Amino acid sequence: MTAAMLTPLPSAANPDLVLEARNVTKSFGGLVAVNKVDLQIPRGSIISLIGPNGAGKTTFFNVIAGILDPTSGAVEFNGQQMVARPVRAWLEPITWVVPPIVIGLVGGLIYQASATIGALVILAAIIGLITMLLAAIIRPAWYRNMLLRLGVFKSARPNEMVRAGIGRTFQNIRLFANMTALENVQVGMHLKMVSNAADALLSTPRARAEEQRSVITARHFLELVGLKGRGGQLAKNLPYGDQRRLEVARALASEPTLVLLDEPTAGMNPNETRQMTELISRLRHDLGLSFLLIEHDMKVVMGISDRITVLDHGERIAEGTPEEVRANPRVIEAYLGKPPE
């Protein structure tokens, strides 16, 4: 495992912060799950998010990962706004549906007078629609910019967050259960590979070489998390702790700059927990990765976090270094008066 495998940190507008969430609120119907939460993740730091069950940690996580749209507030990653409440989202389907229909109707009217011209106009409408569709599929960045010019803002989708450099794991493990461990990691490397459908169909040397390289790289990632030699096993046949580690390997395979880990040590024995903690520290130290953790194990949290944010009932009740949080009376109160050990 070498640092060369993971891309160097890109220079950003605000080099100190890799991610900044401002005023993030998410409500479901009348229930406010996350209420005006701020979070800053300095580059190369390990930040933890703690709080009692139902405090809104995972909801907040899902907003950052681009899975849920916030009700208000915004998330910036490397100085670029990635997630916010959608603006004028209704305009998007209209731009798709209305112009072809209008041109088609006009074509239909012309058809009464001159069949040839009318048919050509209708054909033009169909071809225009298809061209636009293909353009949107092939050049998503161009399409996104076009929407922005129309004043439409949509939050980044999860895959766009990965492209920007955020990797994540899930609270209840979501591996590709019936694919091998190696294939799971290869899927994680999806964005780092370039061969497309045409390459695959023609079986070009480029595609074959890339496929072979990806196997070797994926083995490195497996080795990194301590799964050497397990690559051929189906993910669902791995023991629980190995599944958690495989998820981390898959998240790392996209070569992120920020890794979101949702309870990475849940269900692990003390030995496995120690290994995972060491891995996180090592990745931060060697590769300069930043981490955001949701974690229940206070020993882990207090041990590796640079700063801790405490949520309760969707609100941020405390933020600070482990020592500050440990001493904070509101935190102690939130944890039923029992001080975190």
Next chain:
Amino acid sequence: MRSDFRGIARPLGIGAIALVVEYLLLGTQQFANALTLGAIYALIALGYTMVYGIVELINFAHGDVFMVGSFLAMWIMTTIFGLTGPVTNLLNLVALLAIVMLATMIGMGFLGMFIERVAYRPLRHAPRLAPLITAIGVSFILQNIIASLFGPSPVNFPQIVPPDKFVILGSRIAYLNLFIVIMAVVLMIVLQLFVGRTRLGRAMRSTAQDREAAELMGVDINQTIAITFFIAAALAGAGGMVQGLYAGSIKFDLGFFVGLKAFTAAVLGGIGNTTGAAIGGFVIAFVEVYATVLGYTQWSEVAVFTVLILVLVFRPSGLLGQQLGERA
């Protein structure tokens, strides 16, 4: 499934606006037709929406349960009661209608429960694709059983309601239309009361919200799901019977298109929302009747399908539904 007693103003408002627009565009005569058709679609759409709300499965066999319901009603009328033509005695007529409907609903209810037990329950934790494929299989089984029992050509449905008409707003409307609409509305109100006020209804709502939590709170999930299928299929059975009375003949593949339209109605209203399903049924019937009025009868199915696509593009959560489109 939401309790629709709270926040009832919005659905009622949308429903009222839809009805007024329909009336203005169609005129009394066609409006009555649209209303009748809409009542039938609504009864079926309710089944789609209830089942989807509780097990998140598009029950493709639902349209065919409706079809089987119309055949069962036909069989009861002709074979058990020996009916072929109109029943002129009002009391007899009402009693017969009530008995046949009750029998059909109960029969179909058990069929729905049976289908759930055999084809869906074993696959509750299987990959999503599996129950969808069995649903399609069940749909074909039902169609072909009926086709082999009653033949592949249309079968006459005894017209026990006399073709008398009454005059309203200058148009002559058959009493049958009135009966169908009133029956559908009564069934829907009963359903709302059941879902909103009873213990089983509460169990259904909580299961739809969060199955695991409901189970922890002591709700018998299997029983609740079975009852949901029973009610859904019973409503479809009632719809099947009135469809037979309304159309005059029934066919083994009847459930396919009616099912598709009713599903569109459920999506339009917001799948999982019972009031929405009812409103959706009336809107879809309106689209269909309006296409006929404009002289495009054979395009009405294309029109309904276009509505389905447009709803999915513009408002996948439907008129009254919550956010459904997954962003993943």
Next chain:
Amino acid sequence: MTTISKSGAPSAWARFRSMSRNHRSITILVGWALIAGLLPQIVRIPPMSTFQPESLWIDGFADAGVFILLAMGLNVVVGLAGLLDLGYAAFFAIGSYVYAFGASPFTGVQIPFWPMLIVGAVIAATLGLLLGAPTLRLRGDYLAIVTLGFGEIVPAVFLNASDLTKGTNGIGGIYKPQLFGFNFTLENPVPYYVTMVAILAVTMVLLYRLQDSRLGRAWMAIREDELAAASSGINTITTKLLAFALGASTAGLAGVFATSKLTFVGPGQFGFQVSFTVLAMVVLGGMGNIWGVATGAFVIYTIQAVLLKELNQFFQALHVPILQSIDFVQYQYLLYGIALVGMMLLRPEGLFPSSRRREELHVNSEDVGDIPPPTEALGQ
């Protein structure tokens, strides 16, 4: 790290497996060549030859090829990407009508058959894109119902737009293929048979390459867990769209071929029964396994085209009162329905499962199985 055989020298079978894995394209081509050569010999042997003459068998095999092609295309959508397409026959219809428009006296155009294969595939894929774009953003079940509707609407459009399609009468007299001045004829099915085998072999090579590529992995990831796939950087919408369009293009291709052979196209050929039959072929053959699906399609087609008719004649000849009156052909869809439900409940991986799919569909499979992925072998 991992080799095929664990104990001692690899057996001949293991060596064959390893070779066929590493040279899959060649293996497939050789396999199809063998099949193409053997089938005509088999039907000359008595039990087969008593059913129908050899030329009818060959003709039937060419028709079966259409369904094998359809099943392989639907397998990409259902088996690999996990999307349920219930209106697959619509794309078959589109391919068929494209050829009818491109090469019939009705339109007065005569474009050669071979480029039309591509045109049919491309137009079907385009319509697949247009249908999939709004619906693939939503949950999988919506796609099922939308395709179900689409499958009914497309024939309805061909039926109702009678100015353009001659409506219910259909378009007849469609031109047959030509190759270097050689004319395909109705009397001689062999050229169609050979063409079909060639199309099948090439399609299968391409599908296997896709399945083993980065794209194929992305499809499987989406099938396994869509959210996790998106969180691994896969653009789920475009990836699903690609699977959908590829499936559609295969059906378009099949449509062009089938029409050129039948020389007639009408809206009645593309009912829901066709989609349903193809789905049954995929499910019975084993979702996700290309060879399995092809075998399933072949078996089902042969049963419905030959065996059920034979069964009818057999019982007619027996003069058993009840069995005599049963028309077995009429019951085939009932049988498919029962087969679909039964397979999903008892053997969801199909009759010829792919090793991976077998692991998945049994929810509580304890069978660990030490299956080396193809990529492992590549890496060594």
